[in-house]
Amino acid sequence: VGRGAELTRKLLAFARRQRLSPAAIAPAALLADLGRMLERTLGEAVQVRISCDDRVPAVYADAVQLENALLNLALNARDAMPRGGRLAISASEEELGQRPEGSELPAGRYIRFTVADTGLGMAPDVLARAFEPFFTTKDAGKGSGLGLSMVYGFVKQSGGHLVADSRLGYGTTIDLILPLAANPASPPGMTTGAGLPRGSGTVLVVEDEAEVRDVAVAFLRGFGYDVLEAGDAEQALRHLHDSAPIALLFSDVVLGDGASGIELALSARRLRPGLPVLLTSGHELGNTTPHAFTLLRKPYRREELAAAAQAALHGNS
Numbered sequence: 166v167g168r169g170a171e172l173t174r175k176l177l178a179f180a181r182r183q184r185l186s187p188a189a190i191a192p193a194a195l196l197a198d199l200g201r202m203l204e205r206t207l208g209e210a211v212q213v214r215i216s217c218d219d220r221v222p223a224v225y226a227d228a229v230q231l232e233n234a235l236l237n238l239a240l241n242a243r244d245a246m247p248r249g250g251r252l253a254i255s256a257s258e259e260e261l262g263q264r265p266e267g268s269e270l271p272a273g274r275y276i277r278f279t280v281a282d283t284g285l286g287m288a289p290d291v292l293a294r295a296f297e298p299f300f301t302t303k304d305a306g307k308g309s310g311l312g313l314s315m316v317y318g319f320v321k322q323s324g325g326h327l328v329a330d331s332r333l334g335y336g337t338t339i340d341l342i343l344p345l346a347a348n349p350a351s352p353p354g355m356t357t358g359a360g361l362p363r364g365s366g367t368v369l370v371v372e373d374e375a376e377v378r379d380v381a382v383a384f385l386r387g388f389g390y391d392v393l394e395a396g397d398a399e400q401a402l403r404h405l406h407d408s409a410p411i412a413l414l415f416s417d418v419v420l421g422d423g424a425s426g427i428e429l430a431l432s433a434r435r436l437r438p439g440l441p442v443l444l445t446s447g448h449e450l451g452n453t454t455p456h457a458f459t460l461l462r463k464p465y466r467r468e469e470l471a472a473a474a475q476a477a478l479h480g481n482s
């Protein structure tokens with residue numbers, strides 16, 4: 166519940182100025198994670214069924230926002246099943262020959278996520294308005310009426326399409342149709358959750374918050390990198406003055422005590438010309454920082470860090 170609330174809070178906060186960081190995401194891994202979370206969150210009365218073949222290819226979308234969208238749909242489903250019921254979430258690959266009704270999608274291959282419940286359903290007049298911002302049938306203080314409008318906005322911004330079907334008394338099915346990552350239009354070098362690229366070489370991780378640093382270090386070691394750690398710019402500079410080989414500098418932008426990851430990166434480049442640099446920040450700075458260092462937005466998923474580190478190391482960031 167805590168995680169759900171946190172995701173929802175972030176989505177609300179950023180709804181107006183959302184910067185999507187799409188990447189290739191393996192639907193099976195994403196849904197398995199989501200299923201575990203939902204089983205803990207939705208209570209015993211709701212039976213959660215996840216179905217997704219491991220071979221369903223990667224979708225191209227912002228992982229955090231996609232998870233958030235599916236979570237919003239699942240919470241709506243729970244609310245529509247006050248006495249329990251079944252929630253089925255699935256993903257499959259689909260070839261769209263002609264445009265589905267009302268969409269502007271070009272023909273091609275897509276991933277269709279389906280969230281179906283056996284709840285109260287919606288009357289036609291409710292369904293017609295359900296996607297309007299602030300439209301809610303819930304009691305004051307219960308629903309903001311923003312869930313579905315955010316899902317809709319996310320899907321459209323991601324180059325996808327949404328189909329909703331509901332019958333009063335029978336239940337509701339919502340489909341999110343999103344682009345396939347293997348589309349030639351999406352950037353190369355992206356990876357799936359299942360087949361993360363192995364890393365090699367040493368990454369210098371600079372992060373002032375110990376807990377966040379521990380997570381980054383654990384992820385990077387998991388990918389196969391050796392890791393040097395620093396809790397502040399001074400410590401990082403000591404490593405850079407040493408002769409230890411460093412393949413990549415991965416630093417937070419705001420380092421505490423007024424120190425800046427951007428300044429650190431510039432000093433690192435003076436000490437070690439050409440050193441690959443990847444910066445990370447929770448602030449909205451865009452995809453690059455001043456001086457054109459690549460930026461990984463926080464919070465990031467394991468897959469996103471893997472892809473960003475590879476891209477920085479191989480100079481195609």
Ligand SMILES: Nc1ncnc2c1ncn2[C@@H]1O[C@H](COP(=O)(O)OP(=O)(O)OP(=O)(O)O)[C@@H](O)[C@H]1O
Pocket residue numbers: 237241242245282284285286287291295296300301302303307308309310311312313314336337
């Ligand atoms: N799965 C569903 N079954 C039945 N009705 C639904 C379902 N999903 C949405 N609705 C209807 O659409 C309305 C709008 O949904 P939306 O998610 O946008 O807002 P909300 O759930 O009311 O509030 P919020 O999500 O912001 O907390 C709901 O109030 C409900 O009437």
Ligand SMILES: [Mg+2]
Pocket residue numbers: 237240241308311312313
């Ligand atoms: Mg909702």
